[in-house]
Structure formats: structure tokens, C-alpha cells
Amino acid sequence: MVPSDSITEQQWHKLVRSAAEFFDDLTLKRGYQYYKQGKVSRAYEQDDEALIQAIVHGAEDYKVALTLDNLRNSRCTCPVQGGCKHMVALLLDYADEYNAPLHELVNARSAMTLQAKASSKLSIVRKSEEQIAVEQEAQRIPEMSVKEWQEWFQRAVQPYENMHRNPQYAASSLNAVLDPRPELSPATEMLYQLHARLFVLAKLMNPYRSTEHHFGSYLPYNTDLAASDLQKSIIDYFDKKLPLDEEPEQWTRVKQSLEHLRVNMLKERPKDRLCYGPCYYELWASWISPHLGSDSALLREELDSLKEAQDALGESLQRTPWLLARARMHFYLGEDQEAWVLLRQVSALEGYLNYELLYYPAELEHHEQWERMVLWLKVIGPLLGSRTQGVFDNYFGFWETAAKKLPEAEEEMWEMLVGMLPGTRRMYEQKLIDHGKWREWMDCQLSMGSDPLEFRVSELAPIEKEAPELLLPFYHQAVERYILQKNRHGYKQAVKLLKRAAKLYKKLKQEERWELFIASFTFRHSRLRALQEELRRGKLIP
Secondary structure (H helix, E strand, C coil): CCCCCCCCHHHHHHHHHHHHHHCCHHHHHHHHHHHHCCCEEECCCCCCCCEEEEEEECCCEEEEEEECCCHHHCEECCCCCCCCHHHHHHHHHHHHHCCCCHHHHHCHHHHHHHHHHHHHHHHHHHHHHHHHHHHHHHHHHHHCCHHHHHHHHHHHCHHHCCCCCCHHHHHHHHHHHHCCCCCCCHHHHHHHHHHHHHHHHHHHHHHHCCCCCCCCCCCCHHHHHHHHHHHHHHHHHCCCCCCCCCCHHHHHHHHHHHHHHHHHHCCCCCCCCCCHHHHHHHHHHHHHHHHCCCCCHHHHHHHHHHHHHHHHHHHHCCHHHHHHHHHHHHHHCCCHHHHHHHHHHHCCCCCCCHHHHHHHHHHHHHCCCHHHHHHHHHHHHHHHCCCCHHHHHHHHHHHHHHHHHCCCHHHHHHHHHHHCCCCCHHHHHHHHHHCCCHHHHHHHHHHHCCCHHHCCHHHHHHHHHHCHHHHHHHHHHHHHHHHHCCCHHHHHHHHHHHHHHHHHHHHCCCHHHHHHHHHHHHHHCCCCHHHHHHHHHCCCCC
């Protein structure tokens, strides 16, 4: 027993358990030797009772800081990574101060190993009994509800709870929920496969989705590998048609699936790696919408369910997925104004997703609803904000498609390009080149103060061929900037541009104008000796 006036029994057992988990048996034994040899020099006056510091004398003197509340946060200046014998020596020194039974600490790891071996023999028997019960219950899968499937999944994967979340865990868990199932009807099989894979995906990701976890949307490599494979298999599964016409009774499970996905999707934080949201939208787009026709009843029901979720989920409801889902339902109903209001609200929230915005023009392009597509493009453009260039490429790709079908939309595309500057600068410049708008392109470069030397010769070749006179002010402006640097490098760059300008004047048959310019230029900068040298070296002046 541990004396009650020193350290409580509960605190002591917690410390022994932590030591067993953190230190291996050899480290504990070596630390005990260091302690017995009196190698610990500790200051007993500590500001923080949970932090014990000392010098432990080994091959060198090592500084040790022991965190009693969490041994894994302890530090030692020795080269060993993780728990070391110096930490153990200090821990034993601390325990001895309170007359605690040191042998329990020294033998903590070996005792834990023996206990684990004993309990594992018992667990084998128990697991086999539980496994038999799980397999027997699997025969009821065809008549279970989606909620009952989830409960059965949890029992089936229980033996793998302590495994690391990696591809092996994913494979083992997936086999556990798929192998025992009896033969199912085609629609039931597809829904079951969806929920089984989604369940395992959630089990992979949930340990890294707690509110205090720092991983956010980034998962450890092996977990990410397994999650990515599962996500792809789920999305690929939606490519198959769900045979609801042949099995109309499965609409019950479809609605149960909607409820399950909806509730979990609305709890997903924007910074998390999304699990349920993509499946929710795929279920609507691929398996439900094709069967709705002109019947809007289910869409109205879903809107009602989404609104009710605000009260039902309370603080756990995330506004971003909640607003996005409602916008999607209004879109399906053809209520674009209502959808736009919701999207404008969500655009100011954290974690607004570009792919959700680009879904709308993609869907309208697929259904060849060109007028409606143009309206949507005009609305979502300002909502993109300062997004990545790839988003702008896709967005204006939709504009190009719409302009081919509706020529009058081209002018609106240019208005959007200009209105979204500077974020769309690269796209705007490329569109100007693609459409042969050389003067507008040059005006853009001059206003931005671009450097002609930053462009490859091949990039400027079309302008030199179609409108060479536009390049002259471009070159002259850059020359003056380089002269202002007043160093040899700047003068060399200026001469490069002047040589290009000389060729252009000759091509335009304006040699006299060139001669007047270079003479005036040379006289104006006659006091810049290094520049004069570079002009002669470039054979621009004698």
C-alpha cells in the first residue's frame, strides 16, 4: 500500500500504468540501476508539482524534465528518442521520496505483459462466442433497417478496435462486415455495400476528427492511403444504377440512408476530411434524382428535414453543410433564387468548398440548359473569391462552352473576367491572346508594369506577327525601368530590349524614327558611362 499522506492509491496506480505503457522492460531495469547508483541530482523545490526536473549523471550529465500527468511529454537531453533510463531513474527517485513500492514501477512492464497474455487467452474464447453470435445475426441482414445495419457493423468490427488505422485495418474490417452477409437482392446489395464501406471509412477517420485534434483534414500517411482507396470505391459504386423501379420496396431503405447521411454530414466540420457529405450528394445525384421525374415530394420532404435538423442537432450542427444541402435541394426544384441566397450566406463561412460551386454549371451543361447556366455562372463568379487558378480555369471553361452555344454570353464572360481581377489576371490575359485581342492584352501588361523579358519569345511571337507596333511601348517602358536601377545588370537588360526594339522598327520600316530615338537616348544618358559601354558592346552605337 502507498501511504495516504504522500500520494493517493489512485495516483500511484495511474503512474505505474503510465510507466508500463511508456517504458520497455529493459529501460525500467536500467533506470533502476542508475537510481540505485545515486546518479540523480534533483532540486526538490519545484514550482510545478506535475513537472519534476533533475540532472542525471550518465556518460554525460543529462537534463531530465519529467511530466507526471503525461509521461510521454517528458524530455531528456540524451540521444535516445522516447522513454530513456534517465527518466526512469528520476521517476524512481521521485517515488522513493514518498515511500512508494518501487518494485511495482520497476516490474510494471513485465506485469502488464503477463496480464495481457492471461486476458488474451480468455478473450479468444469470448471472441469466438461473440463471433458466432455476430455471424448468426448476419442472417437477418436482408430484413434489417439501415440503423440496425450500423449496430451490427459495430459488433462485427469490434475485434479490430485496437488496430492502427491503416490499409490492413480497413481490409479486415471490410471483410468482417461483408463476408458473413447472406445473398441479397440487387438493390439491397448496393445499399448494403454503400453503408458497409462508409462505416469502415468513418472508423478510419473518426480518431482524427475530434474537436481537439490537430490533424484537421490531414491524416497520417497509412490512414490517408486506406481512406483514399475506400472513398474511391464508394464514389465508383455510385456509377452503377440503383434498380428502384424493379424493387420499389427499397425506397424505405433509401430514405433511411438519406437520414443517416444527412445527420452525419451536418456534423462534419469544414476543416475535417469530409466523409458523409460527398456520399449524401452522390446518393441524390446518382441514385435518387433519376427516379424522381417531375415528382418533387421527396425534395420537399428533404428540405423540411434539413430545416428541422437545426433544432434537432443544436450546437453540433455545422452551418456550412447545412446551407449547402438546402441550396442543392432548391436547385433540384428549379428554385434558383432561393439557392443563390443560401450560397451567398455560406460563401462567407469557413471551409466553403469550390467543388460545390462548380457542381451547378457542370450539371446544367450536362442537361444543356444554357440560359440557366449563364445565370448561374454570373452568380457564382463573385463567390469564388481568391481561389486557386485551377478553379478559375474550370469556371471560365464553362463560360467558353456557354458562349459557343449562346454567342451573346461572350460579352458577359469578358465582364466577369475584368470584374474578378486581379485574381483572374492570368486567365484574363490568356483569353485575350486566345481571342486575338492584342491591344487589350498590351494595355493590361503596361498597366501592370510587366517585364517583356519575363515572357518567352514564343509567347510574344503572335503579337509580333499580328500587331508588332504594340510591342514598342512595352519595350520602351521596360527600358526606362532598367535604366533607373543604375547598375551594370540593369543596363545589360535595357540593351537586350533595345536590340529587340531596333528589329521591330526595321520590320515596320521606321528606321529613321529608330535613329532619332537612339541618338536622343544616348545623349540623354551620356553621363552613364557603364550604359554607354553596354550600348557599344551591343553594337547599338559606334
